[in-house]
Amino acid sequence: MVTPTGSTLRLTADREVCAGAGQCVRAAPDLFDQDDDGLVVVLRADVPPEASERALTAADWCPSGAVAAHRPR
Amino acid sequence: MTRPAPEPFTDPVAATAPDPAAEPVRTHEDTPFPLVRSCPFTPPDDYAGMRERPGLTRARIPSGKRPWLVTRHEDVRAALSHPAASSDARHPAFPALGDGEQAVAAELRPFIRMDPPDHTRVRRMLVGEFTVRRVRAMRPAIEAVCAEQVEYLLGRQTPADLVADYANRVSTTVICRLLGVPLDDLEFFRRITSISGSRDSTAEEVNAALGELFGLIDRLIDDKSKDPQDDLISRLATGPLARGEITRHSLLSQIGITLNAGHETSRNMIPLAALALLEHPDQMALLREDPDLWPGAVDELLRYLSVADVITLRVATEDIPLSSGTIPAGDGYIALLGAADHDPEVFPEPERLDVRRAQRNHVAFGYGTHQCVGQNLGRLEIEIALRVLFDRVPTLRSELALADLPARSSSAIFGLDEVPVSW
Numbered sequence: 298m299v300t301p302t303g304s305t306l307r308l309t310a311d312r313e314v315c316a317g318a319g320q321c322v323r324a325a326p327d328l329f330d331q332d333d334d335g336l337v338v339v340l341r342a343d344v345p346p347e348a349s350e351r352a353l354t355a356a357d358w359c360p361s362g363a364v365a366a367h368r369p370r
Numbered sequence: 371m372t373r374p375a376p377e378p379f380t381d382p383v384a385a386t387a388p389d390p391a392a393e394p395v396r397t398h399e400d401t402p403f404p405l406v407r408s409c410p411f412t413p414p415d416d417y418a419g420m421r422e423r424p425g426l427t428r429a430r431i432p433s434g435k436r437p438w439l440v441t442r443h444e445d446v447r448a449a450l451s452h453p454a455a456s457s458d459a460r461h462p463a464f465p466a467l468g469d470g471e472q473a474v475a476a477e478l479r480p481f482i483r484m485d486p487p488d489h490t491r492v493r494r495m496l497v498g499e500f501t502v503r504r505v506r507a508m509r510p511a512i513e514a515v516c517a518e519q520v521e522y523l524l525g526r527q528t529p530a531d532l533v534a535d536y537a538n539r540v541s542t543t544v545i546c547r548l549l550g551v552p553l554d555d556l557e558f559f560r561r562i563t564s565i566s567g568s569r570d571s572t573a574e575e576v577n578a579a580l581g582e583l584f585g586l587i588d589r590l591i592d593d594k595s596k597d598p599q600d601d602l603i604s605r606l607a608t609g610p611l612a613r614g615e616i617t618r619h620s621l622l623s624q625i626g627i628t629l630n631a632g633h634e635t636s637r638n639m640i641p642l643a644a645l646a647l648l649e650h651p652d653q654m655a656l657l658r659e660d661p662d663l664w665p666g667a668v669d670e671l672l673r674y675l676s677v678a679d680v681i682t683l684r685v686a687t688e689d690i691p692l693s694s695g696t697i698p699a700g701d702g703y704i705a706l707l708g709a710a711d712h713d714p715e716v717f718p719e720p721e722r723l724d725v726r727r728a729q730r731n732h733v734a735f736g737y738g739t740h741q742c743v744g745q746n747l748g749r750l751e752i753e754i755a756l757r758v759l760f761d762r763v764p765t766l767r768s769e770l771a772l773a774d775l776p777a778r779s780s781s782a783i784f785g786l787d788e789v790p791v792s793w
Binding site for chain 1: 450451493494497498499500501502503730731735736737738739740741742743745746
């Protein structure tokens with residue numbers, strides 16, 4: 298789970314798929330939140346380089362596959 | 371509101387399911403299952419062999435069914451998040467470990483044994499109650515519950531029972547307050563789950579026990595519909611039930627499973643985790659030195675103990691390819707959470723309790739859309755219960771050697787029946 302320095306990730310979250318487990322918020326509270334219904338909200342879609350590892354952990358922990366971290370081309 | 375007729379169950383794979391007699395042998399052996407833990411802390415020893423060898427292991431469970439056993443971390447996650455993973459207990463191949471559980475789950479349809487879209491609809495009525503933020507706000511209330519219950523424990527004659535005199539009281543109080551269930555009888559729920567969660571119970575016994583529970587919840591729904599309070603049953607009664615989004619029959623099941631699962635898991639985890647820390651004084655010393663290690667320690671204890679090991683029962687509605695083999699469409703399987711959580715590929719030296727372990731991607735709460743809805747509450751409750759216990763009772767010790775502690779071996783959630791302690 299090591300990201301090359303300087304690369305940026307872009308986050309997506311599918312609220313249709315979200316199971317509301319809150320794993321993304323545990324992994325990266327600066328990038329994700331849950332609304333009052335428990336569903337995922339992306340706070341910051343463009344991940345600052347220093348948060349890359351947390352973003353990847355959030356995508357790895359997400360049990361439903363709703364959260365993804367993409368590397369823009 | 372009228373109750374709709376139950377939907378008929380259509381088996382999506384029945385037409386293509388192979389004739390069992392004609393099925394080729396692709397199995398190592400008929401492993402009798404469930405297996406017994408040789409140490410209360412660690413999942414059964416045989417999981418290691420199953421994880422390492424190529425091919426899936428086929429089990430023989432008491433019903434005579436032969437589900438596949440999934441053991442590697444990557445396979446357990448894949449098998450639980452695959453779109454063809456069905457949790458529907460009405461499927462003939464659903465590998466319930468007790469006949470009572472199979473019949474009752476098929477009839478009552480708790481949301482843990484449902485598929486989307488029904489599952490999604492029910493789960494979404496509940497997830498808002500258990501968000502990271504909502505649970506964080508419960509900290510002072512849970513601290514107060516634990517502080518009160520630890521005084522109860524200290525008021526008992528030694529040896530006291532860490533299960534009945536502390537863990538059960540904490541877990542029952544926390545979940546009952548959240549739901550809005552009056553706390554007249556703290557042993558009531560323990561008695562219900564000891565029957566409803568046991569593989570040895572018949573369908574009649576489970577139905578009778580749950581009938582008692584549902585009677586209580588039914589009366590609460592009536593009361594709270596008229597006079598809503600700040601609790602989950604009130605919100606469900608005046609929201610989804612009043613709007614006709616869920617039947618009363620289903621709502622009883624969903625509240626029942628939330629109560630049972632919510633108190634049994636933490637009740638079993640708290641005494642086991644306390645014992646595990648007593649057995650590892652070096653780890654306890656780290657926690658005393660740096661209390662910031664507690665949240666990570668709770669995740670490590672969840673991984674290490676994996677008490678819900680055999681709860682994840684599924685049926686493959688299509689072939690599910692895994693690194694260790696393919697689960698054929700129509701077959702039942704059990705994704706063993708304890709086997710995944712002790713996979714050395716992901717957790718180096720998995721048998722070592724390491725409160726500073728970096729890897730937190732355990733599956734003690736399951737994986738996929740069914741991952742435990744109350745996990746944030748579970749984590750916090752276990753953390754506070756342990757911290758309060760060890761702060762207030764620093765000389766706590768177990769009266770029995772590990773091997774002599776009576777285990778709930780027939781329970782869906784692993785736990786100890788009784789943990790005599792002194793201080």
